[in-house]
Amino acid sequence: MNRRLMNALLWAAGVTFTLSTPVAMAAWPDGKPVSIVVPYAPGGTADALARLIAQHLGTKLSTAVVVVNKAGASGVIGEQAVAQASPDGFTVLYDATPLSINPHLQKMPFDAEKDLIPVTQVGVTPMLLTVPKTSTFATAQDFLKAAKQSPGKLTFGSGGQGTVQYMAPELMNQAAGVNMLHIPYKSGGLAVTAVIAAEVDMGFFNLPAISGHVKSGTVRALAITSAQRNPAFPDVPTVTEVIGKPYESYEWNGIFLPKGTSPEIVNRLQVAVKEVLAIPEVKAKFESLGSRIVASTPDEFRKYLAGETQRWAATVKAAGIKKE
Template sequence: MNVRSLPHKLLLPWLVAGTAWLCAAHAFAADPFPSKPVKILVGFSPGGSNDVVARLIAPKLAEGLGAQVLVDNRPGAGGNIAVSAMLTAPADGHTLLMCTTGTLSIQPHVLKSMPFDPEKDIVPVTQVTNAPYMLMVNSTLPVTSVKELVAYAKQKPGELNFASSGTATGGHLAGEMLKTRAGIDIVHVAYKGTGQAMTDLLAGQVSMIFDQPVSSMQYARSGKLRALAVASSRRLAAFPDIPTVTEAGIPDFEPVTWAGICAARNTPPAVVERIQREVARVLATPEIAKRLAADGLEPVGSTPEQFRAFLAADKRKWGRVVKDADVKAE
């Protein structure tokens, strides 16, 4: 039958049916996102700052995406175990990574060979938070300021130690910066996450830690830890009584860290943009913004392009820190 020869009244149903079939076929081929629960991989143990932030935004993100959002902790290897888990999953946006300063900005300068290419294998989605580290000490340590800590460490070289969530993480390098710039001999103790490090710090097994306020200030407020200083150019609005390290006489001490959402290579651009929009929306809600600010964190919500540019600059910055501290992979 020649369709062109049909009257317009008979041709119309054919056109409608054909259009509907094409739309249905396109929708089927597009694999709508999300079609199942979305997983955010955190490369450190529960209780750390990145874990706390991920669990804070997950419920609101789930509301916007219309799908369950799960937080899955994969600690170890400075976050690289979580990276590997994301890269072996389908690149469809359902498996995301809570990417961090240590994993993407520091480790490329420390490891002889990376198990992945940070620039080719990782897709920046959005920077979630920006935050300076806080210098915390066990409350039994007889110091109440950075100056007193430095003096105490010089009296007892090699006896004090500091914890971090892993080798070549931002907290580790912050401690190395203090060590070299203050001229003190303190020993680094690496853990598989901030939660484990905090447990030993509270028990007095380690002396101090550079950590984000979100995972440690509760202990300072309860008196179990003592906050000596914030590693920033200015005091935090949420903690105005805590001085900066610079105020203690160590200039330009600003090892600011960050957390973001990343996806695997080949993730569809439309999916990346959708996730970025939803995360930015969550960060802009008064409830979340207020909670982050109270914990000393700055919400960001940048675009993928902005985040990529930020990563390039941040990688250069930490490269200089690694060189100055002469940090080597263990």
Template sequence: MQRFQRIRRGLFLSAILAAAPLAAQAAWPDQPIRLIVPYAAGGGADNVARVIAGPLGEKLGQSIIVENRPGAGATIAEGVVARSAPDGYTVLYDTFTYAVNASLRKLNFNPSKDLTPVALTATAPLILVVNPKVKANNLAEFVTLAKNPDNKVTYASYGIGSAAHLAAELLARDAGLTMLHIPYKGGAPALVDLVGGQVNAYFANASSGLPYVRNGTLRALAVSSAKRLNTLPDVPTVAESGYPGFEVLEWHGVFVPHGTPPDVARKLADAVQAVISSPDVVKRLNSLGIDPSTIPPSGAQAYIDDQVKRWSTLIKDRNISLE
């Protein structure tokens, strides 16, 4: 009889322990969530993360604490999240750089195995801008200018492997250009030197480049998106300027550690999707020159896998390195 009671107690305890993770998932979130941003406060990614964080916290019923962990091309923050407990309380807010880091840097984690994309939040086109002294009024004229090595055309970026850098390298490959890359530590100093004439061209993100185009300080030659920008309807895309299929977008996304319970990841994804679809958030993102992502959470993994493949191929083809 005692043996039978012990067995019953054992089965009862086992049932409780088995149900505990499910109960924890159902209760998620029951504490604040850390949103780790790999870039400095006040930058483009940080601004978008903060636009989303408030409404996301309201949607989930918990505070979203934005934590900036810049450095090492975003890999410090990526590593922090990759090594965090897969419980949904430490979330990564990353961008385009995520897709190129494994091709450029030695990592102490494996992005494809240690991190899982939950949802894409936003995309931002780039604008190819030049100093007005550059004798090119459109992309065709710029290509002709840059094909001549005697002209020594230079282009700026906000770092090796950035969207601005790889957009220019993609154009150089497709158009057969000879240009010198001048990397800066951020978009602001790149724009300062472009305006000053120290460099000739730059694929600026729309939010930072638009004011200079509107006041005539810089000349826009083309945009990197598949469609023209509503804010620059007279500026053609690179694709329609003679390079079909050319498209480069700075994208933003939300990631969790691999092994996060599917129900938790799904709840987070649904909340993110609801937030970026809300009229107020759409309006605030548009004011920054950014569009909410049109890719559903179910397509996030495939999109990022494609980005990793695409840019690793270009990095290899163009022999790009951090040295």
């Protein structure tokens, strides 16, 4: 019996069957544009690095990659938008340290651990402890000595709740056994301006935001938050050297996708970003900003985030900060 007759008889008998060979699906992104959501205002470190990556990522993916800023609520507005986006790979989140801090300070409209998939940790950027050029404190030791002698008198500025500019000094407070008063501003840029104008005694700011001001002499750097001294500021000691105890604090940057995104898309995006970060021009730009490239796997990034979440949870609890 030939195959055509057999198929006709099976059809007449009501027998149905499926093809054993799956239908080929178009490979993501198949020429469709990809949006990278940065949950902060334009001009910051996260925004600058996201745009640098986007310039080259489009070539790797053979499609247009655009950066969209959705700022507000220390990053929560943009983060929520991605967490609730379709898991098709066309909406990507480029985020930073506040994602690990905010859940301990406020009630969140989404669960970052459950609603977002870590793709890769892009890099980390240390911060400089800076004081106004008119400050009477010549060294970080002098500053901390004064802070111990007058608890709650010295002030530090930040871009507001949830920022690493807020939590890094709190972490130092606890490690050094001092108490400083937090003065929040509406943005990190305004906090930098406040230090320059001597409205506050001190501020922790990442290198891209403050390096130019240090080099021009409008502020002075007394310490750096990395584990080792930075080649761009070889005479600036680490906080660890100053307080005699282990201390590290960075602004990390990383990429996420909405929950439900296929492993194939997650892995393709991770590989593409890693290739972008290996481009000499991109590496040179990161180095010029004082940032260190990480380019981790999804699992490595997930483990890093777990450690960050635990650390900031402990910092918030020890500081007695109430969740809003």
